[in-house]
Amino acid sequence: MTPVFGFNQIRSTPLRLTFLLLTIFALAALACLAVAFEVTRTSIDAAVAAELQQTINEYRGIRDGDDLTERLAEAAAKTDADVRILFYVPDRGSVVSNVASFPPVSGVTVVSDSYIRAKSGSVSDSYLALSARVGAGHLIVAQSREQVEEMGEIFLAVLLIGLLPALLIAGLAGLWVARGARIKIDAIQHTLLELKGGTLSARIEGVEDQNDDLSGIGQEVNRMARAQEALVASIRQVSSDIAHDLKTPIQRVAVVLDQVMNKTTLTEGQEELLSKAIGETERIVQTFQSLLQLAQIEGGAVRDRLHSVDLAEISRDIVDFLEVEAEERGFALSLRIQPDVATCVRGDRHLLSQLIGNLVQNALTHVPQGGPVVVGVTRTGGETILTVSDNGPGIPESERSKVLQRLYRLDQSRTTEGNGLGLSLVSAISDLHGARLTLEDNKPGLTVRIAFPATEPA
Amino acid sequence: MKILVLEDDNAIGSYIADGLREEGHSVDLIADGADGLVQATVGSYDAMVVDRMLPGLDGMSVVKTLRATKNLTPVLFLTSLGGVDDRIEGLLAGGDDYLVKPFSFGELSARIMAISRRPRTEAEPTILKAADLEMDLLHRRVTRGGQTLDLLPREFALLEHLLRRKGRVQTRTMLMEAVWDIHYDPLTNVVDTHISRLRGKIDKPYETELIETVRGSGYRINDV
Numbered sequence: 032m033t034p035v036f037g038f039n040q041i042r043s044t045p046l047r048l049t050f051l052l053l054t055i056f057a058l059a060a061l062a063c064l065a066v067a068f069e070v071t072r073t074s075i076d077a078a079v080a081a082e083l084q085q086t087i088n089e090y091r092g093i094r095d096g097d098d099l100t101e102r103l104a105e106a107a108a109k110t111d112a113d114v115r116i117l118f119y120v121p122d123r124g125s126v127v128s129n130v131a132s133f134p135p136v137s138g139v140t141v142v143s144d145s146y147i148r149a150k151s152g153s154v155s156d157s158y159l160a161l162s163a164r165v166g167a168g169h170l171i172v173a174q175s176r177e178q179v180e181e182m183g184e185i186f187l188a189v190l191l192i193g194l195l196p197a198l199l200i201a202g203l204a205g206l207w208v209a210r211g212a213r214i215k216i217d218a219i220q221h222t223l224l225e226l227k228g229g230t231l232s233a234r235i236e237g238v239e240d241q242n243d244d245l246s247g248i249g250q251e252v253n254r255m256a257r258a259q260e261a262l263v264a265s266i267r268q269v270s271s272d273i274a275h276d277l278k279t280p281i282q283r284v285a286v287v288l289d290q291v292m293n294k295t296t297l298t299e300g301q302e303e304l305l306s307k308a309i310g311e312t313e314r315i316v317q318t319f320q321s322l323l324q325l326a327q328i329e330g331g332a333v334r335d336r337l338h339s340v341d342l343a344e345i346s347r348d349i350v351d352f353l354e355v356e357a358e359e360r361g362f363a364l365s366l367r368i369q370p371d372v373a374t375c376v377r378g379d380r381h382l383l384s385q386l387i388g389n390l391v392q393n394a395l396t397h398v399p400q401g402g403p404v405v406v407g408v409t410r411t412g413g414e415t416i417l418t419v420s421d422n423g424p425g426i427p428e429s430e431r432s433k434v435l436q437r438l439y440r441l442d443q444s445r446t447t448e449g450n451g452l453g454l455s456l457v458s459a460i461s462d463l464h465g466a467r468l469t470l471e472d473n474k475p476g477l478t479v480r481i482a483f484p485a486t487e488p489a
Numbered sequence: 490m491k492i493l494v495l496e497d498d499n500a501i502g503s504y505i506a507d508g509l510r511e512e513g514h515s516v517d518l519i520a521d522g523a524d525g526l527v528q529a530t531v532g533s534y535d536a537m538v539v540d541r542m543l544p545g546l547d548g549m550s551v552v553k554t555l556r557a558t559k560n561l562t563p564v565l566f567l568t569s570l571g572g573v574d575d576r577i578e579g580l581l582a583g584g585d586d587y588l589v590k591p592f593s594f595g596e597l598s599a600r601i602m603a604i605s606r607r608p609r610t611e612a613e614p615t616i617l618k619a620a621d622l623e624m625d626l627l628h629r630r631v632t633r634g635g636q637t638l639d640l641l642p643r644e645f646a647l648l649e650h651l652l653r654r655k656g657r658v659q660t661r662t663m664l665m666e667a668v669w670d671i672h673y674d675p676l677t678n679v680v681d682t683h684i685s686r687l688r689g690k691i692d693k694p695y696e697t698e699l700i701e702t703v704r705g706s707g708y709r710i711n712d713v
Contacts, residue, residue, distance in 0.1 A: 282592075283500050293594075317676060352665070352675075356679045381673065385673035392676070
């Protein structure tokens with residue numbers, strides 16, 4: 032079984048739901064904290080502002096200018112600039128303050144330490160400042176906002192100590208739940224793939240006696256697979272019954288025709304008609320043979336027999352065999368094998384030679400003017416690629432998927448030989464080998480490209 | 490030769506039996522599998538033709554039982570239209586060859602001859618001869634009347650196959666299977682084309698034709 036939490040599992044639904052819930056939870060918690068912080072900060076700032084106003088009012092109460100300056104100087108000397116700053120700029124005379132400089136402010140303003148120059152000692156990171164006209168000058172009183180900053184730190188601590196562990200615990204719990212769901216989904220997926228691959232006996236394990244929703248789906252899939260298996264079995268039975276019922280009459284017809292041909296004296300005209308009848312009987316047989324073979328290949332039973340075979344060697348044999356026919360019909364059949372690459376695939380030699388043969392003969396049948404037909408074997412990215420290309424009329428884009436269906440033929444090829452099963456067989460054989468079949472434009476003509484999967488080391 | 494035919498269809502059974510008798514063989518025809526097994530055990534036959542589906546006991550079981558008792562009579566299986574698996578199952582059960590219905594009598598006869606005369610384990614000849622034609626397998630050289638003939642590898646292989654089975658008919662299917670290892674019906678007369686090319690080289694320029702066309706069956710090389 033694959034690891035349950037690999038990187039590529041991020042797309043799995045249970046994991047995505049877990050992450051989504053965690054994100055929503057985290058965002059909501061953060062928003063609550065932010066609002067609480069903002070409310071508290073505003074109320075602290077308001078209290079400080081009221082205190083500043085009161086201080087200013089006290090100094091305003093002093094009528095005498097000299098007395099005011101003296102009291103301010105005394106207060107400035109006593110006050111630690113780290114906690115509170117007094118900055119008095121009289122209309123005449125020198126500044127009275129416990130700092131070297133302070134920026135001009137109006138109303139209640141937050142001032143950061145970068146605008147303030149300290150006399151001696153240190154200043155706080157930020158201040159809430161209020162300025163007002165007092166006596167014959169401007170007084171600025173600023174209170175350190177350390178309280179607010181400390182509160183910020185407390186909130187951060189709440190976040191770190193409270194929220195993060197909660198998120199971690201919720202996340203792990205979510206992953207654990209998601210893992211359970213993931214294992215079930217993997218089992219369902221695996222079984223569906225097996226069913227698609229022709230193993231109709233595949234079933235999902237461990238869902239029958241459980242009643243969660245995924246197990247319910249699993250039970251439905253199992254029910255469906257059982258029904259399909261029964262259906263396919265009955266279809267197979269019917270087709271083999273049909274074949275069995277038809278073989279004897281066809282054989283008898285063939286026997287009679289053979290006896291007439293060999294044991295009676297015939298005129299030339301009669302012999303010609305008889306040859307035609309024999310030929311037609313053979314065609315019936317071939318079509319039946321192809322249909323039965325198709326059913327057998329699609330059934331997937333042959334899959335157990337696949338082993339390592341050399342695609343280049345098979346291509347060479349079939350090209351060698353069909354070359355003379357191609358030549359007689361005005362084609363140049365050639366082989367292009369990429370040198371020095373591994374050309375082995377897991378396959379069945381007989382079926383693969385039939386596949387290549389069908390493709391070559393398909394080209395010989397559907398290209399009226401003759402020309403080159405090339406069978407190629409190359410290797411790209413671990414895949415072994417078989418191509419059969421011609422310079423004929425090709426297949427229009429819209430028809431490409433249809434030509435692989437049973438008995439389908441393009442309108443213009445109704446009159447040519449063949450039973451319409453050649454490409455279906457090619458497609459079925461290619462599926463059996465787990466290969467990808469694509470029809471491509473050879474500009475001009477058709478290229479049938481079949482990519483065989485990389486062979487696992489034996 | 491003494492041949493046992495196990496076939497439950499009357500028409501086909503007598504067609505096979507009559508045809509083989511006409512060729513000079515002695516033939517016993519039996520329709521039931523169990524009876525057939527008994528007959529095969531007591532009679533000493535040179536070859537057997539066995540239908541896979543028989544009443545009583547099916548053909549596969551008949552042959553499996555025979556093989557289990559070390560009876561090695563060559564067996565040609567007959568089967569209904571089938572697919573890829575039938576052939577292999579038949580050969581695994583101990584059959585020597587396999588023929589799908591409907592078949593032509595020529596094909597059947599040629600295949601019986603082929604299995605009943607399996608190559609003996611005598612020293613492999615290095616030179617094959619037919620009339621004035623000589624094939625040197627060591628030097629891969631073919632001469633006729635002392636004149637060297639220039640053959641393509643596939644023509645050489647085809648001629649070698651026919652020469653090794655001199656005097657016996659080889660059907661198109663048999664040639665296709667043996668020379669090119671091709672086991673599907675290509676629906677064309679490619680084998681005929683190969684033969685006619687080979688004839689162009691070894692027969693055309695000479696007075697006597699070595700490769701004979703056997704009507705309804707295939708080809709044969711004669712020693713003339």
